Amino acid sequence: DTGVSQNPRHKITKRGQNVTFRCDPISEHNRLYWYRQTLGQGPEFLTYFQNEAQLEKSRLLSDRFSAERPKGSFSTLEIQRTEQGDSAMYLCASSLAGTKNQETQYFGPGTRLLVL
Amino acid sequence: LAKTTQPISMDSYEGQEVNITCSHNNIATNDYITWYQQFPSQGPRFIIQGYKTKVTNEVASLFIPADRKSSTLSLPRVSLSDTAVYYCLVGGMFSGGYNKLIFGAGTRLAVHP
Numbered sequence: 001d002t003g004v005s006q007n008p009r010h011k012i013t014k015r016g017q018n019v020t021f022r023c024d025p026i027s028e029h030n031r032l033y034w035y036r037q038t039l040g041q042g043p044e045f046l047t048y049f050q051n052e053a054q055l056e057k058s059r060l061l062s063d064r065f066s067a068e069r070p071k072g073s074f075s076t077l078e079i080q081r082t083e084q085g086d087s088a089m090y091l092c093a094s095s096l097a098g099t100k101n102q103e104t105q106y107f108g109p110g111t112r113l114l115v116l
Numbered sequence: 117l118a119k120t121t122q123p124i125s126m127d128s129y130e131g132q133e134v135n136i137t138c139s140h141n142n143i144a145t146n147d148y149i150t151w152y153q154q155f156p157s158q159g160p161r162f163i164i165q166g167y168k169t170k171v172t173n174e175v176a177s178l179f180i181p182a183d184r185k186s187s188t189l190s191l192p193r194v195s196l197s198d199t200a201v202y203y204c205l206v207g208g209m210f211s212g213g214y215n216k217l218i219f220g221a222g223t224r225l226a227v228h229p
Contacts (some may be wrong), residue, residue, distance in 0.1 A: 004159075006159075033216065033217075040221070041219075042219025042222055043219050045216040045217065048216060056216070058194075089157075092159075092161050093159075093171070095215075097199065102148050102165065102167075103148075103215045104150070104162055105162070106162060107152075107160045108159050109158055109159050110157070110158065
């Protein structure tokens with residue numbers, strides 16, 4: 001499968017614990033996005049990487065959240081001191097920047113986080 | 117970023133054609149229109165993207181009138197497996213050179229036997 005992959009698919013943790021999610025984008029895609037989706041809502045933008053550089057972070061991304069993309073390949077999203085409000089589906093998407101305006105983001109299956 | 121308006125829900129029956137219309141009155145000149153499909157507990161799946169007139173692929177057709185203030189996703193002969201949430205988004209490259217997608221609540225399509 002050459003699509004976007006995310007691990008783990010599900011994570012249950014206790015409040016206050018740290019969790020880390022991984023995203024492997026489509027090979028050679030230079031752009032990587034993280035989104036968060038709560039039940040009944042559409043995904044919300046969290047952060048964006050162009051290669052290894054993190055170029056924007058949403059205000060939704062509190063200081064407990066950190067994302068990295070070393071070497072411009074896979075990315076990790078870490079949540080420290082988790083809270084019940086962090087329970088959501090965390091989605092990763094990747095795209096290949098082109099010379100035209102058109103860009104298509106391809107999403108992974110997501111990591112569903114439940115904080116007890 | 118342009119906002120979109122689409123019906124909250126739609127019902128259809130197997131074998132029928134389904135048309136979901138999306139309004140985007142404030143679409144910018146460099147914006148493309150993109151539709152995604154999402155099943156429960158899965159990530160959004162890209163369906164189709166267009167700029168103007170008509171685009172067709174193996175899954176759907178996208179109709180965009182000349183003023184581009186709306187678009188219609190057409191799903192031919194739906195089956196039960198097409199039951200999902202469909203999102204309409206508009207966007208393009210901004211001065212920052214990337215495109216953060218802004219999703220609305222989408223249209224929940226229910227296909228009945």
